[in-house]
């Protein structure tokens with residue numbers, strides 16, 4: 001077996017791993033690189049393999065940095081099958097269509113080329129095969145794979161591939177502990193090799209219990225100052241979890257200040273329909289709420305703004321208000337229109353609740369930039385900038401170590417990917433020191449024999 005790292009090496013985006021076994025070429029994930037631009041230049045580079053030579057693609061979950069280049073792969077000649085959970089097929093299609101709209105916008109504004117179009121998306125969807133967790137699928141002669149719940153986003157999985165009497169597990173992204181709605185990460189099974197994400201490999205989150213309280217305090221503070229509270233949010237999972245927490249604050253704790261809440265994300269609104277379709281993916285608490293008749297993604301005062309016109313009308317609402325909009329790292333999407341308007345308002349608040357990758361606008365603001373550029377306009381930053389780490393859909397260092405520690409049998413070697421250099425290296429050292437496992441932080445393009 002040969003494994004080549006074609007993305008998410010020393011960085012958190014662009015997940016793409018090439019596994020060569022029995023003369024088959026298999027890709028695990030085919031994600032977009034994300035940075036200062038939604039449609040980073042690197043995405044347009046040629047793949048380091050011939051798309052037509054890939055026999056199958058396995059997808060861990062529907063986040064753009066794991067599925068975003070798949071329509072490009074199809075556009076450039078890939079004709080094999082693509083395997084993922086049923087919910088992931090539906091969410092991925094929404095993600096591709098949303099990405100296409102953003103790329104179209106950027107194309108009109110700045111002439112940036114698009115990566116794929118609606119025809120490529122339709123051709124990609126036609127190749128996708130949805131499956132259930134725990135189905136053992138022979139994806140190619142002599143190569144079997146099984147998807148288990150990663151507890152990261154709806155439909156997310158870590159994938160075990162068995163071939164040549166060896167097992168390799170690709171973690172995809174591993175969920176935080178006690179994430180709302182989704183189930184906990186399943187136990188790590190038996191594999192000699194593990195390819196492990198390390199987004200928060202060097203950090204610990206705030207406790208789950210304090211998370212809801214922190215959000216409430218920050219919202220209360222923002223409302224007191226009378227401004228707009230902007231929450232850039234990943235449309236898949238982060239947004240639904242936030243709605244779940246806000247639903248609890250409104251309907252059960254009754255502590256959320258009475259201000260309007262706008263969900264200004266067509267992708268998040270569409271994704272909610274997929275959540276409704278697969279109640280078997282819910283954790284115990286979410287299932288109970290649903291059984292009791294509570295739609296945990298909706299509450300009074302929540303307004304869904306689907307169209308551009310509805311989105312623009314948010315500006316006319318005076319006084320304190322909360323706006324939840326994508327993109328989560330502020331590298332595109334409707335959040336930019338709100339940021340352009342409110343970043344310079346001292347009464348307003350920017351509340352960051354997810355990971356902010358290097359070079360993104362979200363990261364620059366998180367690190368204290370005093371002025372930024374949005375749509376080629378310079379904006380002075382005068383609003384309050386706040387961050388809550390515990391709402392991340394990624395497990396922190398403790399969770400990742402715990403997951404490996406509690407494996408049915410610990411892997412012999414681990415490759416730490418999907419993390420910035422310090423995070424990946426720190427996690428690799430901890431895994432080596434705690435469990436005496438061989439660990440590596442692979443370079444982009446590196447090939448290893450396993």
Ligand SMILES: [Zn+2]
Nearest residue numbers: 061063152173
């Ligand atoms: Zn993810």
